[in-house]
Amino acid sequence: MSFAFTVRCAGFGAILSVLASGGLAPAAHAEDVTLTVWSHEADEPAKVVFRNKAAADLEKSHPGLQVKITWYEKDGLYTALRTALPAGRGPDVFYLEPDQMHQYVTAGYIMPLDNLVNWNQIYPWAREVWQENGKTWGIPQEVNLNVIFYNKDWLQKLGVSLPANQQFGQAAFLDLIVKARAAGMTPIAQGVGDRPYPGAYILGEALLHKLGKDDYGKLWAGKLSFADPRVVAVLTWVKQLADAGAYPKDFMTMKLGESFYYFYSKPGALMLPMGSFYSGRAFAPPDKGGQPADFPAGVMLFPAMDGGACNNCETSGIGSSFVINAASKHPKEAAAFLDAMSTPEMAQMWINDVYEPAAMKTTAQGFSGPHAAYLDAVMGSQKGIEYFTGMPLDVIQQGQCKDAFAQVLNSAFPGGLLSVDKAVPTMNAACFGH
Amino acid sequence: MPPALDTRLPESRGHRGAASRQSATDGWRPPIATLALFLAPAILVYAGFTAYPVVRTFYNSVHLVGPNGAAEFVGTGNFSTALFADPVFWTAVRNTAIFTVVGTTVDVFGGLLLALCLFVKVPFTRSLRVIWFLPVLMSYVVVGIIWVWIYDYEWGVVNLLLRAVGLGTLAHSWLGNPDTALWAVMVTHLWKWLGFNMIVFLAALHALPAEVLGAAELDNCGWLAKLVYVIIPMLRPTLVNLMVLSFVGKMMIFDLVWIMTQGGPLWSTETVSTYVYKRAFDWNTFDLGYPSAVAVLWFLIIITFVVVMSLLLRQRDRLEF
Numbered sequence: 001m002s003f004a005f006t007v008r009c010a011g012f013g014a015i016l017s018v019l020a021s022g023g024l025a026p027a028a029h030a031e032d033v034t035l036t037v038w039s040h041e042a043d044e045p046a047k048v049v050f051r052n053k054a055a056a057d058l059e060k061s062h063p064g065l066q067v068k069i070t071w072y073e074k075d076g077l078y079t080a081l082r083t084a085l086p087a088g089r090g091p092d093v094f095y096l097e098p099d100q101m102h103q104y105v106t107a108g109y110i111m112p113l114d115n116l117v118n119w120n121q122i123y124p125w126a127r128e129v130w131q132e133n134g135k136t137w138g139i140p141q142e143v144n145l146n147v148i149f150y151n152k153d154w155l156q157k158l159g160v161s162l163p164a165n166q167q168f169g170q171a172a173f174l175d176l177i178v179k180a181r182a183a184g185m186t187p188i189a190q191g192v193g194d195r196p197y198p199g200a201y202i203l204g205e206a207l208l209h210k211l212g213k214d215d216y217g218k219l220w221a222g223k224l225s226f227a228d229p230r231v232v233a234v235l236t237w238v239k240q241l242a243d244a245g246a247y248p249k250d251f252m253t254m255k256l257g258e259s260f261y262y263f264y265s266k267p268g269a270l271m272l273p274m275g276s277f278y279s280g281r282a283f284a285p286p287d288k289g290g291q292p293a294d295f296p297a298g299v300m301l302f303p304a305m306d307g308g309a310c311n312n313c314e315t316s317g318i319g320s321s322f323v324i325n326a327a328s329k330h331p332k333e334a335a336a337f338l339d340a341m342s343t344p345e346m347a348q349m350w351i352n353d354v355y356e357p358a359a360m361k362t363t364a365q366g367f368s369g370p371h372a373a374y375l376d377a378v379m380g381s382q383k384g385i386e387y388f389t390g391m392p393l394d395v396i397q398q399g400q401c402k403d404a405f406a407q408v409l410n411s412a413f414p415g416g417l418l419s420v421d422k423a424v425p426t427m428n429a430a431c432f433g434h
Numbered sequence: 435m436p437p438a439l440d441t442r443l444p445e446s447r448g449h450r451g452a453a454s455r456q457s458a459t460d461g462w463r464p465p466i467a468t469l470a471l472f473l474a475p476a477i478l479v480y481a482g483f484t485a486y487p488v489v490r491t492f493y494n495s496v497h498l499v500g501p502n503g504a505a506e507f508v509g510t511g512n513f514s515t516a517l518f519a520d521p522v523f524w525t526a527v528r529n530t531a532i533f534t535v536v537g538t539t540v541d542v543f544g545g546l547l548l549a550l551c552l553f554v555k556v557p558f559t560r561s562l563r564v565i566w567f568l569p570v571l572m573s574y575v576v577v578g579i580i581w582v583w584i585y586d587y588e589w590g591v592v593n594l595l596l597r598a599v600g601l602g603t604l605a606h607s608w609l610g611n612p613d614t615a616l617w618a619v620m621v622t623h624l625w626k627w628l629g630f631n632m633i634v635f636l637a638a639l640h641a642l643p644a645e646v647l648g649a650a651e652l653d654n655c656g657w658l659a660k661l662v663y664v665i666i667p668m669l670r671p672t673l674v675n676l677m678v679l680s681f682v683g684k685m686m687i688f689d690l691v692w693i694m695t696q697g698g699p700l701w702s703t704e705t706v707s708t709y710v711y712k713r714a715f716d717w718n719t720f721d722l723g724y725p726s727a728v729a730v731l732w733f734l735i736i737i738t739f740v741v742v743m744s745l746l747l748r749q750r751d752r753l754e755f
Binding site: 417 | 501502585587606607610695698699713716
């Protein structure tokens with residue numbers, strides 16, 4: 001075998017490679033742009049339809065532009081981003097939530113949007129959540145309001161009436177849990193099998209009520225000790241709930257989606273503490289895991305705490321949001337896609353089809369559609385409410401504290417595996433003073 | 435023209451043939467370019483997907499790795515943090531050690547036991563061989579999901595059976611209790627891998643010389659004595675290889691734990707691999723330095739144990755049969 005033969009082989013191989021890679025395919029138009037988008041919420045059909053419509057609208061108004069959306073679940077998306085972005089292979093636009101903002105801004109992976117998108121379409125308070133270092137980094141879509149969904153028929157069966165302000169007191173709520181258990185009902189459908197936060201809904205809101213917004217923020221920022229008597233009082237109350245059997249026995253392994261089904265279908269539960277993104281799963285068709293058409297869902301506020309500093313406080317969070325990759329070669333097209341998802345018409349579609357409060361402004365008055373009553377109930381419960389923006393995991397910045405939150409306050413403590421005496425030092429060791 | 439008939443003795447023919455082949459290759463060396471061309475794909479794949487990540491992990495382990503790969507040298511800082519200031523790391527080490535020691539022992543000797551059952555042809559041998567080997571063919575994801583269901587408190591098979599036989603008080607959340615979660619994951623792991631060890635042992639058992647086993651029987655050697663003094667010594671190389679393989683696999687266990695418990699509850703199933711993943715991808719930081727240091731530490735520990743195991747278990751007197 002000679003060198004010349006080798007070269008001929010190599011040359012032939014090279015030709016084959018060129019052919020295989022489409023070298024003889026028709027050349028693309030110079031103005032053609034493919035905008036890549038990575039989105040979470042693959043399992044929420046209404047949101048998939050919403051974003052696909054925005055993409056289709058944009059393609060129609062921008063000939064030559066193609067929007068390619070890749071759908072993920074959240075964990076998979078975040079893992080993919082963490083490997084793709086440092087390698088310079090990230091998408092132009094991607095889904096992100098505000099709890100991730102700090103690290104992405106620090107890393108320089110997302111670009112400021114202040115001068116890129118049309119902020120007249122977004123509520124200023126929702127925009128504020130995405131601000132850091134005086135710049136705005138993400139465009140919000142979903143507004144979460146933390147409430148407790150409950151089964152009206154079951155509450156009636158227990159002979160309990162919801163107070164006019166839709167909020168039980170501390171003792172009454174504990175009594176409700178005890179009564180439900182005695183009647184053979186699961187009081188609260190909740191599981192932490194695949195999420196680091198649902199187990200702490202009751203605890204988090206109780207802490208917010210007891211401490212008020214400022215001290216509550218300090219607690220998650222590591223500036224208030226978990227040994228503070230007010231925190232200990234709340235932990236003691238939550239421990240009483242857990243010991244009274246508030247949560248299902250498979251609390252540790254139940255997944256978020258399963259907890260919805262548990263609540264409104266089988267085996268059923270009295271309550272489901274959840275963000276208002278409840279609708280994303282609940283209003284899917286019943287044969288795809290949605291709630292039965294005649295399910296008597298009601299909305300109540302989280303219980304008031306004895307001596308609470310702010311019993312009319314409530315956590316509101318910004319959920320679904322999108323950002324632009326700082327390395328994107330098509331920032332204008334990317335911004336156009338963000339704008340296309342934020343028009344008043346799209347905002348109305350979000351409210352009517354996704355059934356969630358929107359961060360985008362809409363001109364329409366009231367709600368319509370088959371589940372309008374749901375939004376009326378959620379929004380009707382919000383009179384006189386003061387909002388604390390951000391779930392605990394949005395506010396905690398330090399990794400060790402986040403991990404301790406997920407393991408202790410989200411799962412082991414409400415799961416009844418830890419006493420207050422053990423939970424306090426564990427949380428302090430991970431969070432306080434860091 | 436037909437070739438002339440070679441009437442020389444085979445030995446001389448073979449010798450001559452070898453010599454002529456040797457002389458034919460003496461004057462020819464494959465061109466470097468040809469070698470490079472054929473080796474390049476494999477070398478590139480190896481360098482890109484094996485060598486570079488390993489070297490990069492070692493490099494990262496002594497750096498604080500910032501965004502876009504920017505690195506600040508921190509020397510042994512990451513290692514000392516892991517060893518002296520990180521309780522979760524030590525919890526993960528303890529869990530992994532329990533998982534590895536218990537798992538390897540049960541895995542290997544359980545596999546041997548199943549293989550012996552099939553070797554002595556217990557009833558339904560053919561069906562049992564298929565049934566016991568089937569889990570090996572399933573993916574970890576499927577196995578993990580199935581066993582999460584099996585362990586479910588409300589409707590899982592384990593608790594349903596306990597309730598059915600009047601032991602309902604023993605029913606509990608197997609994966610939700612720190613006292614049972616690690617063992618529950620381990621049972622699942624063993625269920626999946628026993629069949630693999632069984633099939634390897636079965637092949638080794640069938641390769642044993644019938645004369646030796648027959649001679650043992652002629653010497654009135656009982657079943658247990660034959661197992662201990664004849665079969666197991668002859669299976670020793672297989673045993674050692676399976677132990678090392680099983681040991682390494684369990685030291686790196688990740689997927690099953692991640693699917694079933696994600697290291698919870700309360701870090702009771704946290705393994706070193708799940709912890710490395712969490713530190714790398716779940717800690718709201720792009721720093722890969724610390725997780726790389728933990729990975730390097732663990733790599734060195736695994737290598738040390740494998741070498742020690744191989745030295746301790748190696749066969750000094752070679753058995754010939």
